[in-house]
Amino acid sequence: MSGYVASKYQGKYTITPGIQAMPHVINPAQQGDVSAMIGRFLFPFAVSFLMPLFVHALVKEKEDRIMMMMHMSGLSSKVYYLSHYLHFLLQQWVASVVFIVVGAALQMTFFTRTNPLVYLLLMLLWSHVQVCFAFLLASLFSSSRRALILTYLFVTLSVIVGSMSSVIFQNTVPYAWYIHPSFAMYHALHLITAHASLHHHDPAHFVSGQCQAPVAALMSTHPHWQGKAPRSLPNAQAPSLPTKDRGQTGKEASTSLPAALWLTIPSIAALLGLCQAQATRKHCAHSQMAFLTMPMLPQITDTNALNERKNIMADAYDPQCNVVVKMIEKTFAAGNTAVNDVAFSVQPNIVFGLLGPNGAGKSTLLHMLTGLIAPTSGTAIIAGHDITKEMDRVHCSIGVCPQHDIHWGDLTPMEHMLFYARLRGIPKEHEQAEARRALSEVQLQRQSDQPAHSLSGGEKRRLSIGIALLGNSKVVFLDEPTTGLDPQVRRVIWRIILNAKRHRTVILTTHSMEEADTLCSQIGIMASGALRCIGNQVYLKKEYGSGYRLSLAAAPQKLEVACRFVESILPPSWRRIDRFATTALYEFRSEGSRISEVFLSMQKNKDALGIDDWGLSQTSLEDVFMNIVSNAVDEEPARAHETA
Numbered sequence: 001m002s003g004y005v006a007s008k009y010q011g012k013y014t015i016t017p018g019i020q021a022m023p024h025v026i027n028p029a030q031q032g033d034v035s036a037m038i039g040r041f042l043f044p045f046a047v048s049f050l051m052p053l054f055v056h057a058l059v060k061e062k063e064d065r066i067m068m069m070m071h072m073s074g075l076s077s078k079v080y081y082l083s084h085y086l087h088f089l090l091q092q093w094v095a096s097v098v099f100i101v102v103g104a105a106l107q108m109t110f111f112t113r114t115n116p117l118v119y120l121l122l123m124l125l126w127s128h129v130q131v132c133f134a135f136l137l138a139s140l141f142s143s144s145r146r147a148l149i150l151t152y153l154f155v156t157l158s159v160i161v162g163s164m165s166s167v168i169f170q171n172t173v174p175y176a177w178y179i180h181p182s183f184a185m186y187h188a189l190h191l192i193t194a195h196a197s198l199h200h201h202d203p204a205h206f207v208s209g210q211c212q213a214p215v216a217a218l219m220s221t222h223p224h225w226q227g228k229a230p231r232s233l234p235n236a237q238a239p240s241l242p243t244k245d246r247g248q249t250g251k252e253a254s255t256s257l258p259a260a261l262w263l264t265i266p267s268i269a270a271l272l273g274l275c276q277a278q279a280t281r282k283h284c285a286h287s288q289m290a291f292l293t294m295p296m297l298p299q300i301t302d303t304n305a306l307n308e309r310k311n312i313m314a315d316a317y318d319p320q321c322n323v324v325v326k327m328i329e330k331t332f333a334a335g336n337t338a339v340n341d342v343a344f345s346v347q348p349n350i351v352f353g354l355l356g357p358n359g360a361g362k363s364t365l366l367h368m369l370t371g372l373i374a375p376t377s378g379t380a381i382i383a384g385h386d387i388t389k390e391m392d393r394v395h396c397s398i399g400v401c402p403q404h405d406i407h408w409g410d411l412t413p414m415e416h417m418l419f420y421a422r423l424r425g426i427p428k429e430h431e432q433a434e435a436r437r438a439l440s441e442v443q444l445q446r447q448s449d450q451p452a453h454s455l456s457g458g459e460k461r462r463l464s465i466g467i468a469l470l471g472n473s474k475v476v477f478l479d480e481p482t483t484g485l486d487p488q489v490r491r492v493i494w495r496i497i498l499n500a501k502r503h504r505t506v507i508l509t510t511h512s513m514e515e516a517d518t519l520c521s522q523i524g525i526m527a528s529g530a531l532r533c534i535g536n537q538v539y540l541k542k543e544y545g546s547g548y549r550l551s552l553a554a555a556p557q558k559l560e561v562a563c564r565f566v567e568s569i570l571p572p573s574w575r576r577i578d579r580f581a582t583t584a585l586y587e588f589r590s591e592g593s594r595i596s597e598v599f600l601s602m603q604k605n606k607d608a609l610g611i612d613d614w615g616l617s618q619t620s621l622e623d624v625f626m627n628i629v630s631n632a633v634d635e636e637p638a639r640a641h642e643t644a
């Protein structure tokens with residue numbers, strides 16, 4: 001070959017033998033640059049690990065009903081979401097700064113070869129997208145554990161699928177792909193990492209910084225993004241959005257990433273708005289269509305309840321009343337009417353007892369009165385404010401102790417009090433004093449600096465009551481405040497409630513008749529969602545009690561004679577409830593002056609008849625309760641039959 005060339009060109013050209021390396025195709029993934037490797041696989045995780053924690057925190061507050069509790073204490077949804085947004089954004093920024101500082105300290109090319117403006121802007125934008133996305137995801141879960149696991153799974157899948165975009169879409173990645181914020185972000189990270197790893201590229205700047213719009217600066221000014229890919233970069237490995245015609249569509253590619261990132265924001269906002277609108281529409285539609293599924297009104301025969309209803313319908317109730325419930329009703333989505341056309345009013349400075357069997361609708365009624373759920377129809381006036389129009393004002397005038405304790409395990413009782421004092425709008429200079437007063441009112445001074453998770457059941461309950469009694473709430477709702485407490489603690493709480501009623505109206509639900517009898521000046525009994533009767537103990541016992549009870553105990557051989565004597569002196573309405581070997585129990589209604597006659601006869605003849613012991617008592621509130629509830633149960637099948 002050399003001889004041929006020499007003879008052909010007569011020495012003009014010669015061939016010099018030598019060895020030259022094959023042209024080397026730069027593949028960023030094979031560069032051996034640690035930061036490139038880390039960037040490809042770990043950066044996406046590093047920038048996303050906080051989102052599942054945000055989702056977990058939001059769902060946990062929903063699950064533990066802390067959100068509900070804060071809402072009932074006057075925190076508006078706007079403030080709740082805004083404070084979480086800022087808190088999460090701050091956390092994400094701190095994490096981003098740590099990420100950047102560590103990367104720069106380790107001399108990773110991602111940070112050293114890229115204009116800091118690029119990754120700073122990217123991180124700021126990403127933080128916002130992450131927090132918005134966390135809010136969206138949190139709305140899909142009700143269990144925090146499941147939310148945490150599934151969101152981490154979601155992030156992992158996003159990283160894997162996102163990194164495979166060039167495999168999935170051979171030529172062009174559709175814009176829609178980047179609507180998922182993670183895909184857009186991971187792609188941006190991949191591009192910066194790949195670019196930074198090109199050793200022959202001018203390391204000074206990934207972006208020149210001439211752009212006016214900072215977001216557009218992310219991608220649009222670099223030659224590669226304008227279709228001028230470095231020669232050493234083969235198309236298959238080019239860190240750009242794959243395009244059909246790179247030269248022509250480079251500009252499209254250059255704007256697609258920021259566009260995709262921005263696209264996510266309105267789309268998330270639109271989705272959130274949609275959910276909200278959907279919920280509102282559902283509620284409105286439900287209210288409008290309520291007449292179609294309107295439950296039959298229960299047969300209320302109680303004179304007091306009927307009078308109350310008449311007065312409330314005519315707006316002729318006492319304006320002093322702190323609580324006026326106006327024909328309120330709640331039907332849940334499943335068609336279950338939990339509260340059915342309830343109307344009553346409550347005067348200030350009294351404890352109003354709301355009694356009823358399990359599932360009667362007491363908590364649902366309280367949830368409506370405290371703004372936790374919206375009524376299907378009807379309304380209520382609490383401390384002068386309508387719950388359907390001025391719930392924010394209502395929240396400033398009420399205190400709530402929910403049926404189940406809702407606390408932050410890590411916060412102390414003092415911290416709880418200070419937090420809720422701030423929510424209730426107590427002036428800052430009085431917060432400490434008010435928190436201490438409330439703690440002493442529920443006798444928790446000794447435990448004031450102990451984390452709430454270490455408190456006993458009774459102490460936790462007292463903390464919930466203390467929170468309800470904070471500030472100058474005009475109305476305090478206590479949903480079964482003493483359930484599960486020992487008799488001694490129960491009595492402590494009774495004293496607290498009796499103290500509290502001096503300048504407030506207390507609405508108390510309970511299953512303890514003894515508690516209702518001791519604390520309440522007015523009692524309403526609910527059954528199957530309806531208020532069956534209302535009045536003070538004397539009225540209820542007179543109207544619904546079975547009268548009086550007479551018990552006696554005698555030796556077995558003398559009991560028969562003693563019983564015959566008792567039956568002869570009792571009014572004709574008597575009925576024997578129990579008879580055992582040595583005891584008997586009778587029930588009878590008072591008729592005229594018979595009670596005193598019975599008492600005197602028993603006193604006079606007990607020794608002659610061999611009666612060892614005897615007693616006469618008025619029937620208890622428990623009898624009244626049983627009577628009302630069993631009437632309601634008997635009524636149900638009849639109404640079901642009528643409806644059919």
Ligand SMILES: Nc1ncnc2c1ncn2[C@@H]1O[C@H](COP(=O)(O)OP(=O)(O)OP(=O)(O)O)[C@@H](O)[C@H]1O
Pocket residue numbers: 332333334336337338356357358359360361362363364365403
């Ligand atoms: N979110 C809901 N969705 C559907 N039904 C509900 C909902 N909340 C309550 N209910 C139903 O409403 C009815 C009344 O429940 P509520 O909790 O008000 O009763 P309660 O009188 O407080 O009972 P308890 O004494 O056991 O606390 C029940 O049948 C219950 O299943």
Ligand SMILES: [Mg+2]
Pocket residue numbers: 362363364403479
């Ligand atoms: Mg309840």
